[in-house]
Amino acid sequence: MQTSVDTLVVGGGVVGTSIAYGLARAGERVVLLDEGDDAYRAARGNFGLVWVQGKGLGNPDYARWTRRAATAWDRFAGLLMEDTGVDVELRQIGGMTMALDEDELVRKAADLGALRASLGGDYPFEILDGSAVRRLIPQAGPEVLGAVFCPEDGHVSPLRLLRALLEGFRRNGGALAAGSRVRHIEPSGGGFLAHLVGGGTHAAARIVLAAGLGNRELAPMVGLSAPVVPNRGQILVSERLRPFLSHPTLYVRQTGEGVVQIGDSKEDVGFDDTTSIDQLSRIADRAVRCFPLLSQVNVVRSWGALRVMTPDGFPIYQASTAFPGAFVVTCHSGITLAPVHAHALTSWMRGGPEPDEIRPFKAERFNA
Amino acid sequence: MLDGDPLRVEAGQPLAAALMKAGLSVFRRTPVSGAPRAPFCMMGVCFECLVEIDGVPNQQSCMVEVREGMRVRVQDGARNLEATR
Numbered sequence: 001m002q003t004s005v006d007t008l009v010v011g012g013g014v015v016g017t018s019i020a021y022g023l024a025r026a027g028e029r030v031v032l033l034d035e036g037d038d039a040y041r042a043a044r045g046n047f048g049l050v051w052v053q054g055k056g057l058g059n060p061d062y063a064r065w066t067r068r069a070a071t072a073w074d075r076f077a078g079l080l081m082e083d084t085g086v087d088v089e090l091r092q093i094g095g096m097t098m099a100l101d102e103d104e105l106v107r108k109a110a111d112l113g114a115l116r117a118s119l120g121g122d123y124p125f126e127i128l129d130g131s132a133v134r135r136l137i138p139q140a141g142p143e144v145l146g147a148v149f150c151p152e153d154g155h156v157s158p159l160r161l162l163r164a165l166l167e168g169f170r171r172n173g174g175a176l177a178a179g180s181r182v183r184h185i186e187p188s189g190g191g192f193l194a195h196l197v198g199g200g201t202h203a204a205a206r207i208v209l210a211a212g213l214g215n216r217e218l219a220p221m222v223g224l225s226a227p228v229v230p231n232r233g234q235i236l237v238s239e240r241l242r243p244f245l246s247h248p249t250l251y252v253r254q255t256g257e258g259v260v261q262i263g264d265s266k267e268d269v270g271f272d273d274t275t276s277i278d279q280l281s282r283i284a285d286r287a288v289r290c291f292p293l294l295s296q297v298n299v300v301r302s303w304g305a306l307r308v309m310t311p312d313g314f315p316i317y318q319a320s321t322a323f324p325g326a327f328v329v330t331c332h333s334g335i336t337l338a339p340v341h342a343h344a345l346t347s348w349m350r351g352g353p354e355p356d357e358i359r360p361f362k363a364e365r366f367n368a
Numbered sequence: 369m370l371d372g373d374p375l376r377v378e379a380g381q382p383l384a385a386a387l388m389k390a391g392l393s394v395f396r397r398t399p400v401s402g403a404p405r406a407p408f409c410m411m412g413v414c415f416e417c418l419v420e421i422d423g424v425p426n427q428q429s430c431m432v433e434v435r436e437g438m439r440v441r442v443q444d445g446a447r448n449l450e451a452t453r
Contacts, residue, residue: 239425239426239446239447240399240426240446240447241446241447241448241449242445242446242447242448242449242450244449244450257399257400258399258400258446293449296449297447297449298426300415
């Protein structure tokens with residue numbers, strides 16, 4: 001039996017480490033339980049966008065929460081740098097979604113217009129025509145008819161972010177228990193015991209479930225629910241190139257070290273995180289139409305990774321009423337939301353007010 | 369040809385081996401820090417032996433057989449797409 005700490009965080013992905021880092025920074029004693037390398041690690045396969053545009057269609061609260069995070073990113077990156085010396089390669093000078101056909105652009109403009117109206121006019125985006133896109137990104141091809149541009153969009157290195165969060169967590173006294181797969185959670189004496197596969201138990205007054213797809217099984221053990229399912233995305237990675245792409249786009253971005261990352265697919269294929277030729281060729285084709293110079297670039301790697309999706313695609317942030325001290329957190333956008341997960345969310349978990357934006361994100365909405 | 373100088377090598381061997389035999393010790397400089405690099409794994413995995421072959425950068429020299437008339441250049445940093453159009 002371990003000594004009891006303040007909080008156990010289950011899940012060492014970008015959501016779990018953001019929360020663990022925030023709690024440790026606030027002076028809590030935290031143990032982070034991370035599964036083995038055979039886990040489905042969305043945090044190691046994602047695209048790295050800090051993205052506002054299009055988030056929260058039909059759900060203004062989600063748009064507000066996303067923007068709160070995006071506008072906090074610059075300070076957050078600075079804090080991580082101060083705490084750990086890791087540069088997460090944040091570039092946030094606006095991002096684009098390229099449109100290759102007129103209808104697509106008209107539809108996107110209408111959607112974002114409606115979103116802007118639902119937010120009382122406060123939602124920054126522009127619709128650019130093809131020549132405006134090429135003024136910003138001269139390498140955009142002639143087939144690009146236009147783009148949605150949002151000045152709050154950007155990107156980071158997701159792997160550097162994960163490393164920085166873990167390092168920051170450790171430097172603030174946090175303990176990482178790697179290779180710890182939680183088998184069973186037992187509410188006990190007002191706190192919680194997390195029993196691991198293969199033996200061993202951790203004890204804490206509070207427990208935060210941030211286990212991605214694993215939350216589905218863990219949440220009911222503490223009176224919560226997380227009906228999440230996998231959704232596959234595939235990514236291509238190129239050889240390193242001199243910088244040519246100044247702005248991130250929804251499907252193509254150039255990393256701080258020169259690699260071009262190309263996505264994405266959205267596939268309902270269960271727990272299959274392999275790649276498929278048909279999706280990868282579709283992804284490559286779209287990228288080359290947006291940026292013809294990519295046609296001569298070598299691809300060095302590709303991978304599939306599983307997104308963690310709720311039925312409506314929006315997050316779940318919920319405190320257990322049956323077992324006070326237990327929380328479940330699941331979302332699709334752990335990179336974008338990292339700053340609010342580390343701060344606003346952990347303040348709430350520690351007894352502060354619940355952020356207004358997350359009040360609607362309870363699992364009951366799926367019990368129609 | 370290596371960086372413009374003619375080089376006689378035995379046929380049938382990997383380019384990386386031929387270049388090392390010819391005394392080349394810096395195959396490339398890295399894109400991020402500019403550090404010198406040379407072959408490490410000799411089996412196509414480590415991507416340390418990248419050179420420019422016949423105008424195409426980022427080629428794994430351990431995976432390419434030497435050919436008559438090959439023009440090889442030591443690579444400095446990341447590939448410059450603008451320059452190879």
